[in-house]
Amino acid sequence: MDNMTNKEYQEYLKRKIPKPDYLNNSIRAFIVGGTICLIGQIVRNMLFRFGFNEKEVVTGTAIIMVFLGSLLTGLGIYDKIGKFGGAGAAIPITGFANSIVAPAMEYKREGYLFGVAAKMFTIAGPVLVYGIGSSIIVGLLYLIFTAGR
């Protein structure tokens, strides 16, 4: 042990950890992510059937999917879906809802101001900052390259 450098130990340690089963994980992510998107598609088609226009349908679908993600988080089900489906459950908008509702529930004991409200974005915050940030940059680039046309 004494004659091992930090790097040698870290290499040794890496060999001791079982490798994740990438194929199995990908299949699970595909099934869970696909199912969530399928539900989204069904909601979308239903909304069209009720006579909403494209813009209303996009907004409505997002609202319903966020509601479902939040509801399943509150019922203690979404964390189990996340454990099974990994990125398949985290990437869709339902996962985004989960990442906001979970800390909001967790930190209620610390009060509505510094608990719920402040901690709500501990996980989703970076997504919002860099998501909105990059959309602004893309928007500016679009404006620059299409200006004067």
Add this chain to the structure above:
Amino acid sequence: MAVKRIGKQTIKFHNPPSIIGTSSIVGPKEGDGPLRGYFDIVLEDDTWGQKSFEKAEAKMQEEAIKLAIKNANLSVDNIQFLISGDLLNQIISSSYTARQIGIPYFGLYGACSTMTESLCIGAMIIDGGFADNVVCATSSHFSSAERQFRFPLEYGAQRKFSSQWTVTGAGATVLSANGNGPYITYITPGRIKDYGVTDASNMGGAMAPAAIDTLLQHFEDTGFTPQDYDLIVSGDLGLIGRRIVIDMMKKKGYDLSENYTDCGIKIFDVVEQDTHAGGSGCACSAVVLNGYIYKEMKKGTFNRVLVMSTGALHSPISTLQGESVPGIAHAITLENLPR
């Protein structure tokens, strides 16, 4: 003249303190595990009727201390010092508990090594003649640890293979200058070992070098071999850490394959209970020591046991700043009859 010191790091007690009372309280998941029959109290509800997980943890520690004192047939007035610690910021579970117990209190932060760290200090206080009875205690709670170190409970994250499951529970030990054993005969307090592991979800791997260092030093200082012990048990190295200890100790000429295990492996059925690399947390070694090991020593199944709680001394801030995880391990020798 430090006449009780032997070798570089070990202390051999001249008047070995006796364990005269223990207690262990665990949560529902631990109560479903393989050691269920050894715990004094198994909670049905892991909040124990409290408003927060932190309050539940403090209540567990308080009840564990009271129960250990009761099991020793003493009252709180007979105890001179409380030595305890836990995982939460500023060790609040221990300090709120000490507020209720109302005796002189030493608060420790040794992360998951707290159980044997407190026993090392308690044993020195007794052997030194500074107290007749002391109580050593620690606690941890899965849900209070998760919210401090990791993610909210309902967040759908996947755990890594190397990650461990914080034990919900509390354990307390009453040490006395007078008693019929088991006795603490030797202690080998550990030094920090840090091989630059920055992954806080692989604590077994980060702490294993400290465990190996303490074990080697213990054997060197005392002249014992692993075969002198009926059981050698580390705190919460889990499956990965245990494998590393056996492997590295073999290279140093010590065969641990027969009688070495880890509290984190004993407390859960890692496959059935889905705890990945095993249990962790202050309570992991605390409830296994005060439940399983103590009771089996009383029965005579084990007469000589080396217990070594292991601690990962990082914080959520050091992890975010990319700092590595310093590991520590403190070993104590428990004997039914001092040699």
